Amino acid sequence: MDTDLTPKAAPVRLKRKMRMEDALQCIGLNCMAQIEANLPGVLATSTESLHQMRVGLRRLRALLDMFRKLAPLPSGLEEGLDWLSGELGAARDWDVLADTTLPAITGIHTQALQAAAKERARVLHRDMLPTLHAPRFTQLMLEMNGWLRGRQWRPAPGLAKDDPLAQPALDGLVPLVRKAGKRLRKRIKALDERDAPSRHRLRIAAKKARYAAEFFRDLLPAKEVKAYIKRLSRLQDRLGRLNDLAVAARLMPVLENSGHSHDGAFAHGYVIGAADTESVGLRKVLDKLARRKLID
Incomplete structure (x- = not known):
């Protein structure tokens, strides 16, 4: 698989004069970029692309949890991220079993077990493809980007001076x-x-x-x-x-x-x-x- 299809997280670049909401937007878009950049690889059933997409999703959810009290995420978006995380998890578990855990076992030949685990992973990768082509996934990506780019956590067009996100x-x-x-x-x-x-x-x-x-x-x-x-x-x-x-x-x-x-x-x-x-x-x-x- 071409390594261009498995990009890792780019370093977050914050400026010292940024406000908190600027930091939230910058970090959130960084996480979204990692998720979206790995989509072609996941659709090509790359195990590493799936791993990196899941890392991007975990980073995004960690960020949103960190800012939960300052910028609560709409429940629909939170449910969507939970759904996507669950959809991506099963295939990765079998990938790790087949490629990492079983080959390290000594005392028996594990080739047959590895082949069986790889087949289960292959089926799960295949079954996951409709999820990534589904309208729900596309809508989730669009709404998440819109929430971040449009700073939709704001209760009004601008932030009050005493809003924690303005500090x-x-x-x-x-x-x-x-x-x-x-x-x-x-x-x-x-x-x-x-x-x-x-x-x-x-x-x-x-x-x-x-x-x-x-x-x-x-x-x-x-x-x-x-x-x-x-x-x-x-x-x-x-x-x-x-x-x-x-x-x-x-x-x-x-x-x-x-x-x-x-x-x-x-x-x-x-x-x-x-x-x-x-x-x-x-x-x-x-x-x-x-x-x-x-x-x-």
Whole structure:
């Protein structure tokens, strides 16, 4: 697949004199650009394009959640983004199982399992195409762009001077970045290392904290934000591997019950054991991260 069909997120470029609503618009359009740029690749059933489209969608939803109290999204648009996220998820889960998780298993030959997983992924990619050709998808993209470009969060043609969105982004970003960090520390404190849902909640909080830092990177102290993003990226990689194993454990019974009972059962037990091993020592890493703050 041509790499031009799998563009990653472009850096967000904010100016120091921007207001908060300028920042919201700039970041939101950046996320939309990533989603839309990967559409041709997804329609060509590129696994990497699907991944990058989902990343763009996650970034957009994280941004909108961050600004929820300042610029509430209309319920119809929120429901549409939830719908699209659900439609894109299943194929990606089988892609990761076939291309990443199963090839790493030792002790058995996994080629047959990989082939079965790839076939399920292929069917899901094919079945997803009508979703992206559907009027609902086109309408969602048009309305989301219209909301951002038209600054439709405004209750009137202009912003009142005391509207939080009218304040300088340099000031307004502080509580948003601080809140994301506080949520992450709360999830770290509440974590049960061996509980997949608990790890998943932590992973989401880590992503939102990282996105907050990346969104406002140009307005934050360069050295500190670079180190903060690097630490969160490492954490996300580890939590991502654990999530892949948890997803594999959920999907393996499908393969076990479709002609791969022996190898499927072995692989199922393997991924459960691998998740237990990978989670060892996670608490120590997290406690160290919890002591680091981007904004006090």
